[in-house]
Amino acid sequence: MDKELGLCLFLVLLLCHKGNTLPHTSCPYTCQCFTSVQILCADERMSSLPRNMSRQVKDLIVIKTAVAYLYPDTLEESPQLTKLVFMSNALRSIHSQAFEHLTELQELEISGNPWLEHLFLGTFSKQENLIKLLLNFNKFKTVLLGMFDSLKKLETLQMKGNLISELPSFIFLNLHNLRVLDLSINKLEYVNRETFSGLGRLEILNINNNLISNLTSDLFYNMSQLTELHLEGNKISELADDIFFDLTKLKVLNLRGNLLTTFSDKVFGFEASDLTELNLKGNRLTQLSSLSSLTSLTDLILSSNQLSELPGDVFRNITLLENLDLSENKFTLLPEMIFHDLIGIKSIHLHKNNLSKVDVKLFEDQVLIQQLYLSDNQLESLPLGVFDHFAIQHTVRLHGNPWKCDCHMWYLHDWVQRNSRDIEMLDRMLCRSPSFLKRRAVISIEKDQLVCEGSTFDMPDLSGCSLQSSGDTVIVNCKVEKCSPLTVKVQFQEDDGSVVEHILKEESQCSNETTTDIPAE
Numbered sequence: 414m415d416k417e418l419g420l421c422l423f424l425v426l427l428l429c430h431k432g433n434t435l436p437h438t439s440c441p442y443t444c445q446c447f448t449s450v451q452i453l454c455a456d457e458r459m460s461s462l463p464r465n466m467s468r469q470v471k472d473l474i475v476i477k478t479a480v481a482y483l484y485p486d487t488l489e490e491s492p493q494l495t496k497l498v499f500m501s502n503a504l505r506s507i508h509s510q511a512f513e514h515l516t517e518l519q520e521l522e523i524s525g526n527p528w529l530e531h532l533f534l535g536t537f538s539k540q541e542n543l544i545k546l547l548l549n550f551n552k553f554k555t556v557l558l559g560m561f562d563s564l565k566k567l568e569t570l571q572m573k574g575n576l577i578s579e580l581p582s583f584i585f586l587n588l589h590n591l592r593v594l595d596l597s598i599n600k601l602e603y604v605n606r607e608t609f610s611g612l613g614r615l616e617i618l619n620i621n622n623n624l625i626s627n628l629t630s631d632l633f634y635n636m637s638q639l640t641e642l643h644l645e646g647n648k649i650s651e652l653a654d655d656i657f658f659d660l661t662k663l664k665v666l667n668l669r670g671n672l673l674t675t676f677s678d679k680v681f682g683f684e685a686s687d688l689t690e691l692n693l694k695g696n697r698l699t700q701l702s703s704l705s706s707l708t709s710l711t712d713l714i715l716s717s718n719q720l721s722e723l724p725g726d727v728f729r730n731i732t733l734l735e736n737l738d739l740s741e742n743k744f745t746l747l748p749e750m751i752f753h754d755l756i757g758i759k760s761i762h763l764h765k766n767n768l769s770k771v772d773v774k775l776f777e778d779q780v781l782i783q784q785l786y787l788s789d790n791q792l793e794s795l796p797l798g799v800f801d802h803f804a805i806q807h808t809v810r811l812h813g814n815p816w817k818c819d820c821h822m823w824y825l826h827d828w829v830q831r832n833s834r835d836i837e838m839l840d841r842m843l844c845r846s847p848s849f850l851k852r853r854a855v856i857s858i859e860k861d862q863l864v865c866e867g868s869t870f871d872m873p874d875l876s877g878c879s880l881q882s883s884g885d886t887v888i889v890n891c892k893v894e895k896c897s898p899l900t901v902k903v904q905f906q907e908d909d910g911s912v913v914e915h916i917l918k919e920e921s922q923c924s925n926e927t928t929t930d931i932p933a934e
Contacts, residue, residue, distance in 0.1 A: 439465070440452070441454070441463030441464075441465055441466060442463070443456040443458070443459050443463075444456075444463055449467065449469045449470070450469055450470055450471040450472060451470070451471070451472040451474075452466060452470050452472070452473050452474070453474045453476070454473070454474070454475045454476070454478060455475075455476040455477055455478070456477075456478060457477055457478065457479060458479065459478040459479060459480065460478070460479040460480060460481070461480060461487075462475065462480060462483075462487055462488065464490060466490070466491055468491075468493055469493075470491065470493070470494070471493065471494060471495045471496060472494070472495070472496040472497075472498075473491065473494055473496070473497050473498070474496075474498040474500070475498065475499050475500070475502060476498075476500050476501055476502070477500075477501050477502065478502050478503070479502075479503050480499075480502050480503060480504065481502075481503045481504060481505045481506075481528075482504075482505060482506050482507075482508075483504070483506075483507045483508060483511035484508050484511065485508050485510040485511060485513065487511055488511065488512065488514060488515060489513075489514045491514075491515070492514045492515060492516065492517065493517060494515050494517065494518055495517050495518060495519045495520070496518070496519065496520040496521075497512075497515065497518060497520070497521050497522070498520075498521075498522040499522065499523045499524070499526070500522060500524050500525050501524075501525035501526070502525070502526055503526070503528065504523070504526040504528065504529045505526075505528045505529060506529070507523070507529070507532060507533070507536060508533070509533035509534065509535040509536050510535070511536070512536065512537065512539065512540060513538075513539050514539075515539070515540065516539050516540070516541070516542065517542060518540050518542065518543055519542055519543060519544045519545070520543070520544065520545040520546075521537075521540065521543060521545070521546050521547070522545075522546075522547040522548075522549075523547070523548055523551065524547055524548065524549040524550050524551065525549070525550045525551070526551050526552075527551075527552060528552065529551045529552060529553070530551075530552045530553065530554060531553060531554070531555065532548075532553070532557075532560065534557045534559060534560060536560070537560065537561065537563060537564055538563050539563070540563065540564060541563055541564070541565060541566065542566060543564050543566065543567055544566055544567060544568050544569070545567075545568065545569040546561075546564065546567060546569070546570050546571070547569075547571045548570075548571065548572045548575070549571050549572065549573045549574050549575075550573070550574035550575070551574075551575055552575065552576055553572065553575040553576065553577055554575070554576045554577065554578065555577065555579070556572070556577060556580060556581065556584060557581075558581040558583070558584060560584070561584070561585065561587065561588060562586075562587045563587075564587070564588060565587060565588075565589065565590065566590055567588050567590060567591055568590055568591060568592045568593065569591075569592065569593040570585075570588070570591060570593070570594050570595070571593075571594075571595040572595065572596055572599070573595050573596065573597040573598045573599070573619070574597070574598040574599070575598075575599050576599065576600055577596070577599040577600065577601060578599070578600040578601060578602060579601070579602070579603070580596075580601065580604060580608045581608075582605065582607035582608055582610070583607055583608075583610050583611070584608060585608070585609060585610070585611055585612050586610050586611035587611060588611060588612060589611060589612075589613065589614060590614060591612055591614065591615050592614065592615065592616040592617065593615075593616065593617040593619075594612070594615055594617065594618050594619065595617075595619040595620075595643075596619065596620040596623070597619050597620060597621045597622050597623070597643065597646075598621070598622040598623075599620075599622075599623050600623060600624055601620060601623040601624060601625055602623070602624045602625060602626070603625065603626075603627060604620065604625060604628075604632065605629060605632065606629060606631045606632050606634055609632070609633070609636060610635075612635075612636055613635050613636065613637070613638065614638045615636055615638060615639055616638055616639060616640045616641065617639070617640060617641040617642075617643075618636070618639055618641070618642050618643065619641070619643035620643065620644060620647075621643045621644055621645035621646045621647065621667065621669075622645065622646035622647070623646070623647050624647065624648055625644070625647040625648060625649060626647070626648040626649060626650065626672075627649075628644075628649060628652070628653065628656060629653070630653040630654075630655065630656055632656065633656070633657065633659055633660055634659060635659070636659065636660065637659050637660065637661060637662065638662060639660050639662065639663055640662055640663060640664045640665065641663075641664065641665040641667075642660065642663060642665070642666050642667070643665075643667045644666075644667060644668050644671070645667045645668065645669035645670050645671070645692070646669070646670045646671075647670075647671055648671065648672055649668065649671040649672060649673060650671070650672040650673060650674070651673075651676075652673065652676040652677075652680045653680075654677050654679040654680060655679060655680070656680060657680060657681050658681070661686070661687065662687055663686070663687060663688055664687055664688060664689045664690065665688075665689070665690045666688060666690070666691050666692070667690075667692040668691075668692060668693050668696065669692045669693065669694045669695050669696075669714070670694070670695040670696070671695075671696050672696065672697055673693065673696040673697060673698055674696075674697045674698060674699055674700075675698060675699060675700050675701070675702070676702065677702060678702035678703050678704070678705075678706070681706055681707065686706060686707050686708065686709060686710075687709050688707050688709060688710055689709055689710060689711045689712065690710075690711065690712040691704075691707065691710060691712070691713050691714070692712075692714040693714060693715050693718070694714045694715070694716045694717050694718075694738070695716075695717045695718075696717075696718055697718065697719055698715065698718035698719060698720055699718075699719050699720065699721070700720070700722075701715070701720065701723060701724075701727055702727075703724065703726065703727055703729065704727065704728065704731060705726070705728075705729045705730040705731065706730075707731060708730050708731065708732075708733070709733060710731050710733065710734055711733055711734060711735045711736065712734075712735065712736045713731075713734060713736070713737050713738070714736075714738045715737075715738060715739050715742070716738045716739065716740040716741045716742070716762065717740070717741040717742075718741075718742055719742065719743060720739070720742040720743060720744065721742070721743040721744060721745065722744070722746075723744075723747065723748065723751060724748075725748035725749075725750055725751055727751065728751065728752065728755060729754075731755070732754050732755065732756070732757070733757060734755050734757070734758055735757060735758055735759045735760070736758075736759060736760045737755075737758060737760070737761050737762070738760075738762040739761070739762060739763050739766070740762040740763060740764045740765050740766070740786065741764075741765040741766070742765075742766050743766065743767055744763070744766040744767060744768055745766075745767045745768060745769055745770075745791075746768065746769070746770055747763075747768070747771075747772070747775060749772040749774050749775060750774070751775070752775060752776065752778060752779060753778055754778060755778055755779065756778050756779070756780065756781070757781065758779055758781070758782060759781065759782060759783045759784065760782070760783060760784035760785070761776075761779070761782065761784070761785050761786070762784075762786045763785075763786060763787055763790070764786040764787065764788040764789050764790070764810060764813075765788075765789045765790075766789075766790050767790065767791050768787070768790040768791060768792060769790070769791040769792065769793070770792075771787070771792065771795055771796065771799060772796070773796035773797065773798055773799050775799065776799065776800070776802060776803075777802050778802075779802065779803070780802055780803065780804045780805075781804065781805055782803055782805075782807055783805070783806075783807050783808065784807065784808045784809075785807060785808070785809050785810075786809075786810040787809070787810060787811055787814070788810040788811060788812045788813045788814070788838075789812070789813035789814070790813070790814050791814065791815060792811075792814040792815070792816070793814070793815055793816060793817040793821075793845075794816070794817055794821045794822055794825065795824070795825045796824075797824045798824070799824075800828055800832075806835060807835055808835055808836075808837055809832070809835055809836050809837070810836070810837050810838060811829075811836060811842050812837075812838045812839075812841035812842045812843070813841065814842075814845075815845035815846070816842065816843065816844050816845055816855060817844070817845065817846050817847075818844035818846065818847065818850045818853070818855065818858060818862070818863055819846075819847065819863055819864060819865045819866075820863055820864055820865040821865070822855070822863050823860065823863060825855075826855060826858070826860055826863060827860070829842070829855055829856055830856070833856060839854070839856055840854055840856075841854075842854060842855045842856070843855070844858070850862065
């Protein structure tokens, strides 16, 4: 009964929507009119746009049709449109006067047309009210100078996924209100200062995944309002000093997937930057200069480079840092104080490096850390107390290391047992040695199996031990240099071959002289 009632209500609402159109006007054939102001046409058989639309319609969306040409009279009966979308159609050509009557248009999208190779000069000459223009994933190879001159109110312009290899100088000269410019996934090889002339109020510039190899030092002149700059996926190998000097309001800088090997600490050129996110993933960095001028930085991504060492003060003054990714580099050791004063950091990614040792003080300031990845390194053990500073629930990864499961792992073993719920992929945290524990999960091993043999056992030094016997008593006398909890095991083999084991644990106290009397049997 409820389903029938719901169906009836749906039909009533649909009829009401249909009834909002003007008298004697019906929804165009092959289209759907969900409201009186919105029409969606999505029929692969449709080769021309509907002619009998209501003058109430404001939004027309045309998706996956066979419409190939837009003529001067195609849309002349719908001058009231404010939003027009052509997406994934078969468009081959758009007449320069196709939009001449659409003077109220605020949003126009012409995207995903694999046979549309160019636009004529004057196509947007009447769209003075246009705020958003999307021209993505077509086959445009060139953009004519003067194409956007009339779009003085335009705030967003996207031309990503085309075949554009060159942009004329002053192409954006009159776009004084532009906030977002996306030129990503094209074939741009070179851009100059004149290209972006007039974009003084631009906030987001995206020209990633191109072939740009050269950025001139004056490229971003007069773009002081820029807040996001995306340059990922290009061929940039050098950054000139002061190249970002004028970008005092820049918050996001993405240089991922370029060819940088290093850059000067003068690149930013100012002391108090607003930059909060810097992405340098997937470059070829072998060294990193100080970033101490980026005092507002919260996210720093340096993964997938060729860094093998870092200066101890490289993060000095970046005390607001929350997320640091150093994964997939070549680090074998990190300076003891490299994370000093990073008290607000939430995540540190160090996985897939060559770390063989971690200093006990490395994470002592990271009280509030939530995520620490040390997986896939060359760690055999961790020092006593290295994780004791963590105050809140955290996620840790330790798998993929050649863990040496002997007495040196007592601290880590206890910590893993206590915090097993916080360790991801715990079943993959395996012993590499000794041989009798190889490929055993650390969590599955008992603590008394973590033993050191002979001289490798330095928990105490047994070189000064002496053995004495008196009657039925055996006296073991050892000088303990290090105050440590001790377990002494003595095994006697009976005549029948069975073994009797005596265990003495000394955990609560230690002194310079420890004498253990074990009755002989």
